[in-house]
Amino acid sequence: MSYEFERKHRVVVVGGGPGGYEAALTGAQLGAEVTLVERAGVGGSAVITDVVPSKSLISTAEAAIAVRDSDQLGVQFYARTDADKPVRPEVAVNLAAVNRRLLALAHEQSEDMRTTLENAGVRIITGEGRLDGQNAVIVSTARGEEGTDFDRIEADTVVVSVGASPRKLDSAMPDGERILTWTQLYSLQAIPEHLIVVGSGVTGAEFASAYRALGSKVTLISSRDQVLPGEDADAAGVVESVFRRNGMTVLNKSRADTVVRNGESVVVTLADGKTVEGSHCLMAVGSIPNTAGIGLRSAGVQLTESGHIRVNRVARTSIPSIYATGDCTNFMPLASVASMQGRTAIFHALGDAVTPIELRNVAANIFTQPQIATVGFSQKQIEEGVRRGEIYKLPLKVNPRAKMMGITDGFVKLFSSRGSGTVLGGVIVAPNASELVFPLALAVEHRLTVDQVARAFTVYPSLTGSISDAARAMHTVEE
Known part of the structure; x- marks a missing residue:
């Protein structure tokens, strides 16, 4: 046998x-x-x-922002001098310890x-x-x-x-000390005095946002009209506005021709002949x-x-x-x-x-401050006729929970199919947008209508209430 x-x-x-x-x-x-x-x-x-180290760095930056902006919520930190006078301490980040x-x-x-x-x-x-x-x-x-x-x-x-x-350019070759790729940032022992970021895509925008929050002077060089050129235009506009308000220099329509090291500094020469000098340069020009x-x-x-x-x-x-x-x-x-x-x-x-x-069912997130989360069809696709749809945008600042948390920037934007009301996609710009987008991802995956989304209970007050409010505003009437 x-x-x-x-x-x-x-x-x-x-x-x-x-x-x-x-x-x-x-x-x-x-x-x-x-x-x-x-x-x-x-x-x-x-x-x-x-992903793991970069998002850990961003979490540290978020903590620094929370401490730095806590006075907006009435929380203040003071130390006492020898003369018993209150002095507000600076927020310091030990980058070596962080890394x-x-x-x-x-x-x-x-x-x-x-x-x-x-x-x-x-x-x-x-x-x-x-x-x-x-x-x-x-x-x-x-x-x-x-x-x-x-x-x-x-x-x-x-x-x-x-x-x-990381993509490397002969005209801007990283040396691991002053001219860096994103994989080399974690060897830094101190916060860069002035970080120049070449490239305003997701990687460039995330690190520019993080290092500005950590205390670096940051110049972001973008070859396009706006940062994050591949993202929802309204969302990118909010992020760029916050960047500028927080003291970041954003150079749009600027292309970096060369990046060279000059002793303890770097010099970036732009296509128009202008130069930008900083202490470090991050090359974020794709992979x-x-x-x-x-x-x-x-x-x-x-x-x-x-x-x-x-x-x-x-x-x-x-x-x-x-x-x-x-x-x-x-x-x-x-x-x-x-x-x-x-x-x-x-x-x-x-x-x-x-x-x-x-x-199109994939949820994605950009970890800037504020974050940008997206899922489904985009507004550009709807406007170009790829899908016939309705668009509704609700500013986050009208949300009661956002007011309590001191959130003034951001929005919830929904896209639904014209007639049926099926959720086609959406954009959320908010702190922790990565956590807020999941209900929209479920709606897109299971082809829920805006009315079905609106009928689900949300906690009051909560940021997710803005999703329900936006869906309710897009209510479809059966003919």
């Missing part, structure tokens, strides 16, 4: 960022034999040098993720991975002075999650996918001109056995999207039930 045993499905994940982590964990939970290859640490750059804390948090998060994978049965290899055809990965691991070991791992499914790196030299083209995987991996809505590439997730793909570059891609890829590869990702 002979027995045949079914072999486990073999999954090799190259890169342990949010997408790779979720792919590995999901694969193990579904009974696959999973190997994760990661060169820096579980969590990838999102955890180690990007030690946030890097420790990043390391702790990475180790927690590693432990979760190991407990699930995932084999983790520290090394570099590259594809060897369509069903194998070559892993190189360092042996110190003895050289490098190479191992070939066969796979039924390969998931590529190698992320992206490039880490897809070069890892065997993708030889395996037949299609790439875009920019080097991003082309994937469909289940994260599958042009090769059936190869999937890809995260910033290395041509999908939306968000950690939450990468995680969803990782889960979806494994569900699809292993034949489980799968729902293709719908990008």
Whole structure:
């Protein structure tokens, strides 16, 4: 009598960022034999040098703002001199201590993720991975002075999650001391006296906002008419107004040609010949996918001109056995999207039930002060006729809870389908907008109408009451 045993499905994940982590964990939970290859640490750059440390820094900046602006709520801090006279102390930020804390948090998060994978049965290899055809990965691991070991791992499914790196310009090459990428900021030991930020996209705007709150003089150089050019125009206008009111210099329609170090300072030369001098410069001019030299083209995987991996809505590439997730793909570059891609890829590869990702249902947030949260169709798309819809905007300052909290900037904006009243999308500009957008994300995902949203109870007083108020104002009358 002979027995045949079914072999486990073999999954090799190259890169342990949010997408790779979720792919590995999901694969193990579904009974696959999973190997994760990661060169820096579980969590990838999102955890180690990007999302976790940057948002931790922003949380510190928010704390500094809360202390600094507390007198608006009647809370005042005073110290006593030797003559028993009250003196208001300055808010000081120990950046070296802040950076030690946030890097420790990043390391702790990475180790927690590693432990979760190991407990699930995932084999983790520290090394570099590259594809060897369509069903194998070559892993190189360092042996110190003895050289490098190479191992070939066969796979039924390969998931590529190698992320992206800061874009570097020859005319503004980072030196890690005065001219910096966002991954190099955490080595700073003191608050920059004058930080020049080149690039007004999400990364540039977030760090400009944070360092201004921490006490730096900040100049933000934007090549476009307005900061955050890809975002809702009203939302970007509010953020830019707050930037300027808080003392930030914003140079719109200005392009940086060169950035050079001059001793203990940096000089940025603009396209019109003008110069800006500061103590440090952050280059936030986009990112490039880490897809070069890892065997993708030889395996037949299609790439875009920019080097991003082309994937469909289940994260599958042009090769059936190869999937890809995260910033290395041509999908939306968000950690939450990468995680969803990782889960979806494994569900699809292993034949489980799968729902293709719908990008317009993705909620996104920009962690400036105030924050900008968005979901669904944009106002621009509605105005251009992509969808026929109604638009309603409610200033946050009329909300009773906002008044209690001293919030004067921001709004809730809803978009609904003309006729049916189905919620198409929305924008929230507010402190902690990332927490407020979830009801709108649910409404978009489940195609609720504005009347259904309005019928849900909100706490009084609460900032979420503005969502209900806006929905109520868009009430549709059945004909």
